[in-house]
Amino acid sequence: MKKEFLIERQGRAFVLYAGLLDLAHQNGLKSIRTELVQVPNENNNRVAISIATVILEKEGIERSFTGIGDAAPNNVAPAMQTCLIRMAETRAKARALRDAVNVGVTAFEELGEEDATDGAPERGYTVPMRPARPDREATSLRIANSSAAPRPAASRPAPVTPDPKVHPNALRSEAQADAIRSLCRRGDKDADAVVKERFNVAGLDALTQAQASEMIRALNERTSARTAAVS
Numbered sequence: 001m002k003k004e005f006l007i008e009r010q011g012r013a014f015v016l017y018a019g020l021l022d023l024a025h026q027n028g029l030k031s032i033r034t035e036l037v038q039v040p041n042e043n044n045n046r047v048a049i050s051i052a053t054v055i056l057e058k059e060g061i062e063r064s065f066t067g068i069g070d071a072a073p074n075n076v077a078p079a080m081q082t083c084l085i086r087m088a089e090t091r092a093k094a095r096a097l098r099d100a101v102n103v104g105v106t107a108f109e110e111l112g113e114e115d116a117t118d119g120a121p122e123r124g125y126t127v128p129m130r131p132a133r134p135d136r137e138a139t140s141l142r143i144a145n146s147s148a149a150p151r152p153a154a155s156r157p158a159p160v161t162p163d164p165k166v167h168p169n170a171l172r173s174e175a176q177a178d179a180i181r182s183l184c185r186r187g188d189k190d191a192d193a194v195v196k197e198r199f200n201v202a203g204l205d206a207l208t209q210a211q212a213s214e215m216i217r218a219l220n221e222r223t224s225a226r227t228a229a230v231s
Helices: 017-026 084-101 136-148 174-186 191-199 209-230
Strands: 006-009 012-015 029-038 048-058 061-071 124-126
Touching: 012 017, 017 029, 017 084, 029 084, 029 174, 029 209, 048 084, 048 174, 048 209, 061 084, 061 174, 061 209, 174 191, 174 209, 191 209
Parallel strands: none
Antiparallel strands: 006 012, 029 048, 029 124, 048 061
């Protein structure tokens, strides 16, 4: 990682999102796609949840990496409390990119600091395959261009989040179930077994939306803790 992409705050080292993106381009970044799993509202304690998928391609072989990010009023900076969806997506993209380029250091933008911007569009993007440019000016131009390019309206994914007016006791959404399965696979755990242990219910299909949201946050925190311990 280039020194200009590293930052220190209160004695801790962080990597900038731009650095993760630069490494991903060097390793054959093909696309970054994001999906909003949960819209923040009063019924779910204003927790936004997003999933990001990073695809790298080299020599015709694709590798896929996913990251899940959540954002709530109690885990972002005060100035970012009106940007919960964006923060959830930023965290998801950063975590997926960190897995993709094998960086265990937390991205500065994941903290939600007022002066942190992720340098990439909020709804994901796709980039064409091209050789990485070694010079810094070309890299900066590439990042700027990917940020500025609008995503075609026809390619935007249909919303998959539960209706904000839905009662919190409504059953979990399929997107929430997919997020729980993905997080459990990372820890080599069975999703139904984890759910039964935590909520004493029949399994994943018996979860309410509120329980699913709590489960995703808990699993995400465990995954982040394991990553920090390894790094």
